[in-house]
Amino acid sequence: MIQLQGINKSYKVAKRQTGLKQAAKALFYREHTTIEALKDVTFEITQGEIVGYIGPNGAGKSTTIKIMSGILVPDTGTCTIMGYTPWKDRAAYVKNIGVVFGHRSQLWWDVPVIDSFELLKDIYKIPQQDYQTTKNLLIETLELQEIINSPVRQLSLGQRMRCEIAASLLHSPKILFLDEPTIGLDAVSKIAVRQFIKTINKEKGVTIILTTHDMNDIEALADRVILIGKGSLLYDGQLGELKKQYATQKTITADYQKNSTPLQIPGTQTLSWTPERAIITVDTDVTSTSEVITQLSNIVELKDVAIEAQPIEDIIIQLYKEYQI
Amino acid sequence: MSLYFKYLKILFKSQMQYRASFLLLMTGQFFIPFSVFAGLYFLFERFGQIRGWDFFEVALCFAVIHMAFAISECFARGFDMFSGMVVRGEFDRVLVRPRSTFIQVLGSKFEFTRFGRLLQSAVVLAWALGSLPLQWSPAKILTLILMITSGVLIFTGIFILQATMCFWTVQGLEVANIFTDGGREMAQYPLNIYQKWVARFFTYVIPFGTVNYLPLMYLLGKNNGNDLLYMLIPALGSLFILPCVLFWQLGVRHYRSTGS
Amino acid sequence: MRVYHSVLKLRLLMGMQYRAAAIAGVATQFFWGFIIIMVFQAFYENAVTTPPISLKEIITYIWLQQAFLVFVTIWFRDNELFDLITSGNIAYELCRPCELYGFWYAKLLAQRLSSALLRCFPILIVAFFLPKPYDMTLPPSFTAFILFISSLILGLFLLVAVSMFMYISVFLTMSPTGSLLIFSVLGEFFAGLIIPVPLMPEWLQKIAYVLPFRWTADFPFRVYSGHIPQNDAIIGIVIQLAYILCLVWLGRLALNNILKKVVVQGG
Numbered sequence: 138m139i140q141l142q143g144i145n146k147s148y149k150v151a152k153r154q155t156g157l158k159q160a161a162k163a164l165f166y167r168e169h170t171t172i173e174a175l176k177d178v179t180f181e182i183t184q185g186e187i188v189g190y191i192g193p194n195g196a197g198k199s200t201t202i203k204i205m206s207g208i209l210v211p212d213t214g215t216c217t218i219m220g221y222t223p224w225k226d227r228a229a230y231v232k233n234i235g236v237v238f239g240h241r242s243q244l245w246w247d248v249p250v251i252d253s254f255e256l257l258k259d260i261y262k263i264p265q266q267d268y269q270t271t272k273n274l275l276i277e278t279l280e281l282q283e284i285i286n287s288p289v290r291q292l293s294l295g296q297r298m299r300c301e302i303a304a305s306l307l308h309s310p311k312i313l314f315l316d317e318p319t320i321g322l323d324a325v326s327k328i329a330v331r332q333f334i335k336t337i338n339k340e341k342g343v344t345i346i347l348t349t350h351d352m353n354d355i356e357a358l359a360d361r362v363i364l365i366g367k368g369s370l371l372y373d374g375q376l377g378e379l380k381k382q383y384a385t386q387k388t389i390t391a392d393y394q395k396n397s398t399p400l401q402i403p404g405t406q407t408l409s410w411t412p413e414r415a416i417i418t419v420d421t422d423v424t425s426t427s428e429v430i431t432q433l434s435n436i437v438e439l440k441d442v443a444i445e446a447q448p449i450e451d452i453i454i455q456l457y458k459e460y461q462i
Numbered sequence: 463m464s465l466y467f468k469y470l471k472i473l474f475k476s477q478m479q480y481r482a483s484f485l486l487l488m489t490g491q492f493f494i495p496f497s498v499f500a501g502l503y504f505l506f507e508r509f510g511q512i513r514g515w516d517f518f519e520v521a522l523c524f525a526v527i528h529m530a531f532a533i534s535e536c537f538a539r540g541f542d543m544f545s546g547m548v549v550r551g552e553f554d555r556v557l558v559r560p561r562s563t564f565i566q567v568l569g570s571k572f573e574f575t576r577f578g579r580l581l582q583s584a585v586v587l588a589w590a591l592g593s594l595p596l597q598w599s600p601a602k603i604l605t606l607i608l609m610i611t612s613g614v615l616i617f618t619g620i621f622i623l624q625a626t627m628c629f630w631t632v633q634g635l636e637v638a639n640i641f642t643d644g645g646r647e648m649a650q651y652p653l654n655i656y657q658k659w660v661a662r663f664f665t666y667v668i669p670f671g672t673v674n675y676l677p678l679m680y681l682l683g684k685n686n687g688n689d690l691l692y693m694l695i696p697a698l699g700s701l702f703i704l705p706c707v708l709f710w711q712l713g714v715r716h717y718r719s720t721g722s
Numbered sequence: 723m724r725v726y727h728s729v730l731k732l733r734l735l736m737g738m739q740y741r742a743a744a745i746a747g748v749a750t751q752f753f754w755g756f757i758i759i760m761v762f763q764a765f766y767e768n769a770v771t772t773p774p775i776s777l778k779e780i781i782t783y784i785w786l787q788q789a790f791l792v793f794v795t796i797w798f799r800d801n802e803l804f805d806l807i808t809s810g811n812i813a814y815e816l817c818r819p820c821e822l823y824g825f826w827y828a829k830l831l832a833q834r835l836s837s838a839l840l841r842c843f844p845i846l847i848v849a850f851f852l853p854k855p856y857d858m859t860l861p862p863s864f865t866a867f868i869l870f871i872s873s874l875i876l877g878l879f880l881l882v883a884v885s886m887f888m889y890i891s892v893f894l895t896m897s898p899t900g901s902l903l904i905f906s907v908l909g910e911f912f913a914g915l916i917i918p919v920p921l922m923p924e925w926l927q928k929i930a931y932v933l934p935f936r937w938t939a940d941f942p943f944r945v946y947s948g949h950i951p952q953n954d955a956i957i958g959i960v961i962q963l964a965y966i967l968c969l970v971w972l973g974r975l976a977l978n979n980i981l982k983k984v985v986v987q988g989g
Binding site: 482483486487489490493494496497498500501504505507508509510511512513633635636637639640644647648651655656657660 | 743745746747749750753754756757760761764765766767768769770773897899900902903906907910911916917921922923926
């Protein structure tokens with residue numbers, strides 16, 4: 138469905154100096170630097186997948202999204218989506234995709250949401266009948282009945298995002314690009330948005346590419362993650378694999394009867410220690426959690442033990458560190 | 463085209479949400495060129511004429527140009543305000559929709575408050591026409607309409623050029639004011655009052671002369687023969703918009719390769 | 723004073739960063755200048771009676787106007803202040819340990835001054851070296867020049883004092899549109915931006931002389947060219963001073979009164 142092969146993209150950026158003297162100099166001469174935004178990016182996405190596309194700011198996420206949505210032309214490389222080259226057959230191609238930019242609105246600010254929908258119907262030339270069915274379905278599943286007649290400026294961020302998503306789906310696209318769809322939303326709205334994304338993926342088979350900084354989004358939605366840093370692909374695979382590979386740390390919190398000697402167990406690190414409680418991390422490459430607990434019970438009289446896996450957030454931070462991005 | 467009217471409708475609805483401010487701005491648009499016109503009136507009161515043109519002849523010229531300017535500022539405002547669209551990244555949205563960028567940008571904004579200016583120039587036009595000893599003929603009415611239409615197209619062309627510049631830089635766009643605001647202020651007098659180089663530039667490069675000078679001679683009966691040529695010259699001037707649209711396409715292509 | 727200094731420096735720095743904007747601005751003003759001068763040239767060519775101001779003086783007047791445009795145009799505004807007032811965030815501003823009128827006055831003054839500093843020199847320098855008859859001339863005497871500089875600076879102070887009323891009025895109307903409209907249409911007309919004051923009909927000149935606007939620009943520009951004789955110039959400077967004192971006093975009174983009400987209403 139989506140194929141990217143050896144995509145490269147670089148930008149020229151003017152250097153900006155500080156200070157009055159430099160500024161005066163820049164009046165006449167300005168230095169340029171070339172930034173390689175994407176280096177040999179290659180991947181393939183099949184229909185019906187939800188792919189989480191992650192990476193720190195400036196890694197090249199939005200450049201990739203822009204190339205895939207036909208906004209930007211890459212320097213080299215090929216990209217085929219549903220048989221189209223996005224930047225060549227722009228008008229024909231974009232009928233098949235929906236794009237949500239999390240921090241920009243596509244709705245007309247001062248008019249009721251429904252008016253925006255009507256206009257989008259004309260822009261996408263959606264047949265009246267299809268429009269009616271899709272609109273009703275979207276209103277129902279996204280619970281828009283109450284807000285559809287209010288001007289956008291009066292909606293809360295969560296309500297607006299729900300309308301944004303509906304607006305990008307009116308023309309029943311096969312692919313949906315979501316650029317930080319949960320940015321700035323409260324917990325309840327985030328869950329509602331995630332739920333909906335899952336539903337349309339399951340029921341309509343819409344392929345979804347999602348960029349986000351919220352790893353909970355990824356965990357809730359994506360089976361597959363693509364990690365990008367400094368323009369290069371660093372990881373592409375199942376989320377579970379990523380966890381298995383990198384989540385080599387578990388945290389154990391143990392409460393026990395008073396004991397005055399600090400714990401010394403091989404393959405672990407003590408994060409905090411009191412005579413009644415210790416928090417230790419276990420490196421599962423060296424030893425196993427059960428082994429550590431056995432050893433613990435030999436040293437102290439255990440009252441309670443809690444084991445926690447490393448949150449995905451930490452794994453990503455660890456990855457960023459590892460790749461120095 | 464039907465899409466254009468849909469845009470028109472939704473944006474009119476938007477603007478009507480702020481009725482008080484809309485009315486105030488419209489009043490402003492009435493009075494700002496009014497003070498310019500008052501200045502013109504007072505100058506004629508003191509000097510009587512300018513290179514052989516009298517007050518009502520210049521007023522006619524003034525009205526035509528201001529009318530054309532008001533109309534294009536109202537309907538091509540999307541191009542005039544395009545820098546904001548680029549800066550806010552909204553042009554990306556235009557590119558992911560299956561319609562031409564041209565119509566989408568054109569439909570992105572309308573400035574209905576310019577009706578104030580339109581009304582002001584209509585009043586001036588009526589006054590000038592009523593006071594000039596003109597012999598009306600269908601050909602002359604047609605010429606007048608052509609003059610205004612062509613003026614609209616020329617101003618729109620300049621707005622498009624200005625917008626296209628945004629693909630390279632959003633700085634220094636002020637220079638386009640020379641041709642929009644400056645063009646308007648300049649073209650409110652018949653072109654032959656200026657130095658040759660100004661008159662030439664604004665006839666052959668940016669063809670205001672085909673709107674405010676040559677056909678005006680015909681309307682006032684000041685031309686020597688060649689009626690048809692003088693009459694149709696505004697149509698020639700309106701061709702100006704074609705290279706502007708081509709340049710726009712080029713700009714869009716540039717944007718898509720740099721994504722700035 | 724320190725606030726004033728840092729605002730000025732920041733503005734200059736920002737102005738420098740936008741080199742293209744600066745160049746474009748200067749180019750635009752040159753074009754305007756040329757167009758206006760040519761119109762006057764054409765009017766003067768066949769003038770029946772001798773106009774009350776010579777073409778040479780008009781040309782100098784117009785170049786000065788272009789160079790010091792921000793000293794004339796009231797619409798050169800600070801939208802930040804408007805937002806502050808209309809959004810009700812003014813409360814934060816009240817927490818500052820300095821008097822609001824003085825602080826705003828300094829800020830607005832710095833904005834206009836920095837903008838003028840960036841633009842006036844290139845325009846003035848080029849205007850001096852333009853071919854005749856478009857060139858700008860030197861003032862007739864050194865005294866005239868000194869009088870011009872003093873009246874120009876006082877004119878700036880006066881303009882800022884006038885523009886303060888525009889910001890104050892927004893407290894009452896809560897929308898800057900109307901005030902901006904009235905101040906810019908009337909203010910600019912009576913400051914001689916559309917046609918120089920001496921070319922207005924007698925009755926209009928009388929109105930212009932009573933209003934404060936012409937003292938900001940028209941007066942210093944004519945002092946420069948010597949169209950206003952030195953004795954009258956000195957009297958004029960006294961009038962400028964009187965206007966400044968009076969308007970600052972009134973503006974301060976009005977602002978403090980309004981602020982008191984704002985505090986009572988709780989924003």
